[in-house]
Amino acid sequence: MQWMEIKIVFDAAEPELAQEMVSYLVMEHGAEGLEMTTPGETGMVQDGSGSSVPDSKEHSVTAFLPLDDLFEGRKADLTRALDDLKGSVLTDYSVHFSKQDDQPWETAWKAHFHPIEIGESLVIKPSWEDYENPEKRMLIELDPGMAFGTGTHPTTAVCLEMIETECLKKAPERFLDVGTGSGILMIGAYKLGARKVFGCDNDMDALEAAAKNLKGNQVHEGDFGLWLGDLLAGIVEGAFDMVAANITAEANVMLIPGLPRIMAPGSIFIASGIMAEKKDLVLEALDACRFSVERVQETGGWVGIAARMP
Numbered sequence: 001m002q003w004m005e006i007k008i009v010f011d012a013a014e015p016e017l018a019q020e021m022v023s024y025l026v027m028e029h030g031a032e033g034l035e036m037t038t039p040g041e042t043g044m045v046q047d048g049s050g051s052s053v054p055d056s057k058e059h060s061v062t063a064f065l066p067l068d069d070l071f072e073g074r075k076a077d078l079t080r081a082l083d084d085l086k087g088s089v090l091t092d093y094s095v096h097f098s099k100q101d102d103q104p105w106e107t108a109w110k111a112h113f114h115p116i117e118i119g120e121s122l123v124i125k126p127s128w129e130d131y132e133n134p135e136k137r138m139l140i141e142l143d144p145g146m147a148f149g150t151g152t153h154p155t156t157a158v159c160l161e162m163i164e165t166e167c168l169k170k171a172p173e174r175f176l177d178v179g180t181g182s183g184i185l186m187i188g189a190y191k192l193g194a195r196k197v198f199g200c201d202n203d204m205d206a207l208e209a210a211a212k213n214l215k216g217n218q219v220h221e222g223d224f225g226l227w228l229g230d231l232l233a234g235i236v237e238g239a240f241d242m243v244a245a246n247i248t249a250e251a252n253v254m255l256i257p258g259l260p261r262i263m264a265p266g267s268i269f270i271a272s273g274i275m276a277e278k279k280d281l282v283l284e285a286l287d288a289c290r291f292s293v294e295r296v297q298e299t300g301g302w303v304g305i306a307a308r309m310p
């Protein structure tokens with residue numbers, strides 16, 4: 001497999017926020033092996049040989065896209081998404097491409113993935129790390145492969161917190177995660193009491209990682225379902241009483257009109273992956289479908305929204 005290294009060098013008034021958002025966008029567009037640099041600091045991720053990335057003079061995010069049939073489409077979508085950030089989050093940016101034959105970054109991210117406590121009752125623990133668990137939190141043990149969803153990203157953490165809040169009120173019978181990635185939200189919902197958990201993704205690698213993680217977290221084979229598809233395409237059976245989607249604001253806007261078909265009356269929808277300045281797009285889409293917004297939570301420039309079906 002050949003890969004294209006994509007390095008995005010940028011200027012921004014709030015570089016940390018910009019780094020978060022650019023990283024999210026590249027992951028969202030199927031990139032792997034994320035590496036970030038900040039002027040005067042060593043890279044946040046080490047290369048595959050274990051040696052440190054040299055000091056940088058610029059803010060940058062580097063990641064790798066597989067050079068397959070989807071490459072040109074992903075590149076065009078990513079460029080459009082970066083252009084959308086220019087003038088708001090990014091003052092300026094440039095993208096540099098370089099073809100690669102191997103993947104030295106494949107395990108490098110592991111160095112930066114440690115146990116992380118979420119909300120009142122969950123902890124996400126890398127499968128290779130120990131955790132003493134003094135508060136007797138429910139464990140989500142993950143080896144996410146390269147699929148998005150380690151809990152370290154604010155969009156995942158906000159979404160899990162909102163799922164926890166709703167599950168403590170009433171755990172769902174049927175939970176659906178649109179864009180499941182590593183399966184982390186499905187596992188969280190199951191541990192918090194959901195009876196059956198379902199997830200879809202348009203990336204086959206994510207589904208393989210999710211299946212492995214679900215089984216590794218004792219989600220019984222008969223209690224979960226996964227499928228490959230774009231948003232709700234392929235869902236024939238409805239009546240989900242909790243739906244979560246940590247996808248972009250634009251993808252949430254496309255998803256929302258389809259939700260009334262598959263959600264039970266009075267059920268809850270949790271939207272995440274929304275940049276703060278795009279929050280209104282999602283709120284308008286929810287309003288158009290007569291959802292009532294119950295909670296809007298903002299963390300580090302990202303917004304989660306919990307809204308109830310009429």
Ligand SMILES: C[S@@+](CC[C@H](N)C(=O)[O-])C[C@H]1O[C@@H](n2cnc3c(N)ncnc32)[C@H](O)[C@@H]1O
Nearest residue numbers: 148149156179180181201202203206230231246
């Ligand atoms: C930001 S990740 C979220 C992963 C995980 N649910 C979490 O909260 O950490 C978004 C996931 O949605 C998937 N995705 C993006 N657009 C999609 C679409 N139109 N239909 C289905 N899945 C999509 C991506 O492949 C990716 O795995």
